Amino acid sequence: MDAATLELRNVSKQYPGAAAPAIADLSLEVEAGEICVLVGPSGCGKTTAMRLINRMIELTGGEILLDGTSVHSRKPSELRRDIGYAIQQIGLFPHQTIAQNIATVPKLLGWDKARCTNRVEELMELIGLPQEMAERFPAQLSGGQRQRVGVARALAADPPLMLMDEPFGAVDPINRERLQNEFLRLQAQVRKTIVFVTHDIDEAIKMGDRIAVLKEGGVLAQFATPAELLMAPADDFVEDFVGADRALKRLALERVRDIELWPARMVQVGDPNVKARELAAQSPTGHVLLVDEGSRPLAWLNERDLSFDKVGPHKGRVASVEVDDLLRDALSDLLQDQVLYGVAVDAEGRVAGILSVEIIAQFLGDQGPGHIEEAAAAADRIA
Template identity: 70%
Template sequence: MSGNAAATVEFDRAAKQYAGSEDYAIRDLSLTIPAGKLTIFIGPSGSGKTTAMRLVNRMIELTDGDVRVDGVSVKDRSPAELRRGIGYAIQQIGLFPHQTVAENIATVPKLIGWDDKRVKARTTELLELIGLEPELAKRYPAQLSGGQRQRVGVARALAADPPLLLMDEPFGAIDPITRGRLQEEFRRLQTELGKTVIFVTHDIDEALKLGDHIAVLRPGGELAQFATAEELVRDPADEFVEQFVGADRMIARLEWLTQVRGERT
């Protein structure tokens, strides 16, 4: 990954079979995730959506095929080197409880050798970007609300200005009102920063609301369709996609899509 420009991610017949299992979690997955766009991985339980995402930063190793980031195979980089250029945010947030908000955000910048002045400036910038008051920098995770902790998790993932961000059900544990607000704020943030984002969710409304492109995976980890939200609703590839997306409510969904996306323009 060169500089901090957004990265392109290519899955090339990627496959994953866990030890002791006869079935594949991901099978023959091929698609290209364009730079600077937010791509959703969605599917029912057992479709391998989280497995597919975690192949990108080698949290899970490939069984077959390849994943390339800006044309370079993930297998040609050490996991540590690879992960320094990839932000990672998960539902459980994973903040260090005995570190302050500022210290949590600074984790990766310090790891890669940023000096204290640069780290402090970046922390201040990110707190403003995610809508948290500067005084919260000195608080500990237990002193924050769930929504605030989720914001800090996103800030930490963005701290070293990575070209690629992986997000696994990042807003799944938040109450519906806060979740809706976080979705809107994150979409605005992604549009402003122009990062490449791979975002895993089980919520079709969240996928349609946020995604520039949506990859629908069927049980067994095979790609059913890769399309924009509008294409997915208007022209589902098969009966599985139609039922999963709820295309039987197509007119209502199209009206809703027009409304939520129109509010962002």
């Protein structure tokens, strides 16, 4: 089934007897195939908002449209069979095998046995569990494996919309990171519309195409892409919530290949030194980069190294980062090596350009005092 669009129109939820509404006038539009993360501190109503969609909780105002049709036009049980559902506690049925668990919704939909079996095999493959595990009971699996089965079960009938409430909340940080990456890979294949609830802003930034930040009382504080959220928090609440390290978080959204690098000035052994000196003069680093015939970096050369006729062999230490690295990790590598710039190399080790701390600072584009260009200009003036 294709992904569905989801629209919440002025949705509210008021519990009888409660002074304030749990959700107040919430409007969101989620495009087909997008991951929309609902994030906020506990008590902000993010789980409530999610449960309104499959009518596990009934709304008291507004409208929720799934592919343009109100969710209230259908019986709750039938509606829910079209919406994948994965929760933090997983809720696998302990008395059923993994295969039976996964086939829950297909069976409800009346699929025949062969089709269910095929689908289970397909999903076991998709979540990377060995087929023989299908006949085991949940108690025989590890926490991470159970989480995967929970996701597989939610995907079983190929629903156009998935609701996921902290699906990786109960696993340790290392496994969580793995599951998140796996899930993003999975999503790249299945392209579902997903509503993903978490209290963890880092998870939200990592998983979300768009993020809805909710505050107390189910009030929408901001609905934006991760980059927008980090660059321009709508108010103090969002700014606080995304954290003081939001600049660093933005670096986790981009990879080295996504930004404009300095061109590398490269020479090989045997090149005339006149040319090399010219190149060094053009280089923002004041150095040329000695590479081998396969364009792999060997050493940085300065004026002194270029005193003979031709470039001789040198061996030095060259800090390098990969173009597929996250900017955050690349910056960390540079800092670790105590250098201001490093060589960006591709998967084969060939030079792609030069990444410097300066480029990264420019990318963040902060215009406040101490801005890098301003600082450079000030330094020039002093000199």
